[in-house]
Amino acid sequence: MDPFEYVVVLTSLIIGLGIAQILTGFADVLSNLKNTKIYLPHILFTVVIFLLLIQEWWINYQYATEIDSWTLKTVLAILAYPILLFVMARMIFPTGIRGNETDFKEYYFDQWRYIFIIGFAKVGVSIIQNIVISNATLLSLWPQFLYGAAYAAFVIFNIKQPKAHLAFQIITFLVTVGYIIINGDELMAYL
Secondary structure (H helix, E strand, O other): OOHHHHHHHHHHHHHHHHHHHHHHHHHHHHHOHHHEEOOHHHHHHHHHHHHHHHHHHHHHHHHHHHOOOOOHHHHHHHHHHHHHHHHHHHHOOOOOOOOOOEEHHHHHHHHHHHHHHHHHHHHHHHHHHHHHOOOOOOHHHHHHHHHHHHHHHHHHOOOOOHHHHHHHHHHHHHHHHHHHHHOHHHOOOOO
């Protein structure tokens, strides 16, 4: 097994755990639908995290040709993004919702600040990875800077208005899905 294969197995495990968190949360919601109040921004955010986990798994294969020297720092840098995605996937659903009444609007607004801070860190890690590993230019990463700035603005200005969160999640969802559709054959780290 070469170094890339060794690293991609660990990355795939972390990504798989994140996907399992989302699928488990979704299954719990479906099994307890009568006691669950769905909230659109939560659904959109969950779908975006799921798509980013899949995209990260796909993107990891580009590292086989981009990285010549595998060091512990490189491996930790590569693991940082999927770890942050896993944490977001874990936090997006409350634990033990099966059999309990769950209002996802209430849960979303109880957790959004923490998840957005992690989201901001995720964008920062992605920018650093794209510059250091993929040799991206700062100018080419303007969408990521904009996305990170939006996360930061929500946290710094403590934006709690449901319409603002709905707009943010709709835009994030549309950009993520649009990017995947347009660039599906050559997925690059984007969000």
